[in-house]
Amino acid sequence: MQSFDVVVIGGGPGGMTAAMTLNQLGKTVAIVQAEHDSIGGVCLNRGCMPTKSLLKAATAYRYAKQGDKYGLNLSAEKVDLQRLRTIVDTDLDALRGMIAGMMGQAQVEVFYGFGSFQSAHEVMISQADGSSQVIRGEQIVISTGSETVELPFAPFDGQHILSSDQMLQNTEIPEKLLIIGGGAIGCEFATLYHTFGSEVTVVEALPTLLPREDQEAGRALQQAFEAQNITVKTGVKVEQIKVEGGKVRVKFDGIDTAEVVDMVLIGVGRRPIIDNLNLDAAGVVIERGAVKVNSAMQTNVPHIYAVGDVSGGVMLAHAAEVAGQMLAKNMVEGTSVSLADGAIPRVAFSHPEVAGIGASKESDGIRSFTMSVVPNGRSVVDKVAPAFVKLFVEEESSVVAGGIIVGEAATEMIHELALAVENRLTLEQVGKTVHAHPTHSANVATAVHMFR
Ligand SMILES: Cc1cc2nc3c(=O)[nH]c(=O)nc-3n(C[C@H](O)[C@H](O)[C@H](O)COP(=O)(O)OP(=O)(O)OC[C@H]3O[C@@H](n4cnc5c(N)ncnc54)[C@H](O)[C@@H]3O)c2cc1C
Numbered sequence: 001m002q003s004f005d006v007v008v009i010g011g012g013p014g015g016m017t018a019a020m021t022l023n024q025l026g027k028t029v030a031i032v033q034a035e036h037d038s039i040g041g042v043c044l045n046r047g048c049m050p051t052k053s054l055l056k057a058a059t060a061y062r063y064a065k066q067g068d069k070y071g072l073n074l075s076a077e078k079v080d081l082q083r084l085r086t087i088v089d090t091d092l093d094a095l096r097g098m099i100a101g102m103m104g105q106a107q108v109e110v111f112y113g114f115g116s117f118q119s120a121h122e123v124m125i126s127q128a129d130g131s132s133q134v135i136r137g138e139q140i141v142i143s144t145g146s147e148t149v150e151l152p153f154a155p156f157d158g159q160h161i162l163s164s165d166q167m168l169q170n171t172e173i174p175e176k177l178l179i180i181g182g183g184a185i186g187c188e189f190a191t192l193y194h195t196f197g198s199e200v201t202v203v204e205a206l207p208t209l210l211p212r213e214d215q216e217a218g219r220a221l222q223q224a225f226e227a228q229n230i231t232v233k234t235g236v237k238v239e240q241i242k243v244e245g246g247k248v249r250v251k252f253d254g255i256d257t258a259e260v261v262d263m264v265l266i267g268v269g270r271r272p273i274i275d276n277l278n279l280d281a282a283g284v285v286i287e288r289g290a291v292k293v294n295s296a297m298q299t300n301v302p303h304i305y306a307v308g309d310v311s312g313g314v315m316l317a318h319a320a321e322v323a324g325q326m327l328a329k330n331m332v333e334g335t336s337v338s339l340a341d342g343a344i345p346r347v348a349f350s351h352p353e354v355a356g357i358g359a360s361k362e363s364d365g366i367r368s369f370t371m372s373v374v375p376n377g378r379s380v381v382d383k384v385a386p387a388f389v390k391l392f393v394e395e396e397s398s399v400v401a402g403g404i405i406v407g408e409a410a411t412e413m414i415h416e417l418a419l420a421v422e423n424r425l426t427l428e429q430v431g432k433t434v435h436a437h438p439t440h441s442a443n444v445a446t447a448v449h450m451f452r
Pocket residue numbers: 009010011012013014015016032033034036037038040041042043044046047048049051113114115116143144145146164185273276277307308309310315316317318319320347349
């Protein structure tokens with residue numbers, strides 16, 4: 001039996017980063033990765049990267065369609081999703097190549113197959129043809145990520161009722177698309193398909209889009225969507241979905257008329273992947289559907305750790321990545337560090353983009369200020385709506401406790417506020433920083449100077 005200092009189950013951003021850091025710290029490491037993804041996990045294969053590749057194409061298409069606005073005669077033919085898929089695949093292949101190179105340099109051994117516990121130190125790797133092998137780890141990391149949640153009354157069929165995985169394989173642009181769930185994934189697909197020509201409706205059960213964010217920001221995104229003719233229904237629950245005669249009939253709670261569309265995307269959330277891991281054989285405890293960990297990301301079994309989406313919390317790739325580095329140090333150096341939720345930028349790559357950091361609510365000792373309609377030079381020449389910037393500040397110290405931005409390049413601009421939150425910078429310190437002109441980032445400086 002092959003034996004390693006550490007066996008990592010799941011090769012997404014969390015597992016991969018942990019494995020490479022562990023190897024740098026002198027450990028022999030193996031990664032077990034299920035064959036339906038390559039190393040890179042959901043993020044590279046079915047999440048962050050394919051969506052961003054498609055969103056880049058959507059931005060280019062939007063510019064082509066709106067050439068007039070910029071004084072250009074451009075023509076934009078109908079989008080060929082089949083062709084776009086080949087471009088996405090080229091991007092993903094390049095990324096897979098980069099990761100394979102990094103893995104090779106790091107001397108991390110990759111085993112393709114499905115991993116499950118045979119005992120607290122042994123991982124069985126099973127292949128689709130029924131064959132299997134067992135490897136041993138002195139320590140083990142569980143980083144099996146998460147999967148899409150299905151609605152009990154609307155199973156995915158890949159044709160009319162789709163998950164985000166299936167939507168990324170889709171090559172049809174539906175005339176009418178209804179998206180259930182107004183979180184980041186729902187809003188990104190709304191932007192994509194609206195740009196590609198579908199009539200899009202987003203339905204969210206809670207009162208605002210991006211319901212975990214500040215409500216004012218959610219309403220700002222809703223207004224921007226509605227200005228583009230994306231229909232948004234908030235505070236509305238879907239009660240029934242039926243496929244009839246090639247169309248999908250969607251009935252809402254308390255509303256008599258059903259909506260008839262060509263395709264439904266279910267984007268109601270993701271859950272940790274723990275089934276079939278045979279956690280009982282290792283004695284690992286689960287809490288609220290996720291692997292339970294302490295502040296060192298250690299499970300109840302001291303030599304077994306968990307990182308990324310599988311341990312619940314903020315399900316974002318950069319959170320898994322940074323936590324993976326911290327986890328490796330905890331395992332080797334015996335430290336007990338983990339990533340505070342407040343330090344993780346929260347992002348939606350919709351049009352407009354939304355990005356938040358730190359506090360997202362006023363509370364005792366935290367005050368907020370909203371800047372919503374102050375055009376800056378860059379938004380005028382770029383011909384985009386002025387950014388919405390909301391800041392949360394500690395009343396006594398003037399330390400920046402959080403912020404949220406809705407607008408062009410928000411997912412880039414947020415890092416200035418992240419730096420401020422992480423290092424407890426005051427409004428005055430951020431305000432003293434010279435911002436280049438003309439930039440979208442200057443919006444942050446304007447909001448800081450206007451804070452009352
Ligand atoms: C459509 C979409 C868009 C997204 N966009 C963004 C974005 O823009 N930015 C962002 O930060 N996050 C984004 N995310 C979230 C991000 O993809 C996840 O938070 C991130 O991938 C989690 O990393 P992870 O390492 O925990 O697990 P994962 O990336 O889920 O990787 C885990 C891997 O383990 C494999 N696995 C599972 N069980 C086993 C087993 N028993 N044996 C072997 N292998 C196994 C899985 O197949 C998977 O490949 C997006 C997600 C989706 C679905």
